[in-house]
Amino acid sequence: MKSTMPDVLSVTEARDQLAEITGRVRFAGERIVLQKHGKTVAAVVSPSDLDALEALEDRLDLLDALDALADYRANGGESFEEIKADLGL
Numbered sequence: 001m002k003s004t005m006p007d008v009l010s011v012t013e014a015r016d017q018l019a020e021i022t023g024r025v026r027f028a029g030e031r032i033v034l035q036k037h038g039k040t041v042a043a044v045v046s047p048s049d050l051d052a053l054e055a056l057e058d059r060l061d062l063l064d065a066l067d068a069l070a071d072y073r074a075n076g077g078e079s080f081e082e083i084k085a086d087l088g089l
Helices: 011-016 018-028 047-075 080-086
Strands: 007-010 032-036 039-044
Touching: 007 011, 011 018, 011 032, 011 039, 018 032, 018 039
Parallel strands: 007 032
Antiparallel strands: 032 039
């Protein structure tokens, strides 16, 4: 894992350097942060970084679902039919 801070470029700079940026990300594994008016608006990362992020999100979603199931089993809850009725569906 890279320990250096990602480069920060303005969106305008990124537009002018897109080919170079994609090469740096693809071949050197760099991460590039894009800013507009001094605010971060996007990041360019390698496909492997994106895959890792998505896997982490999936894992966190699974842990949340398991916590919700454990809470339901411990404390009970409303059935789907009761929820629909509460919503007037």
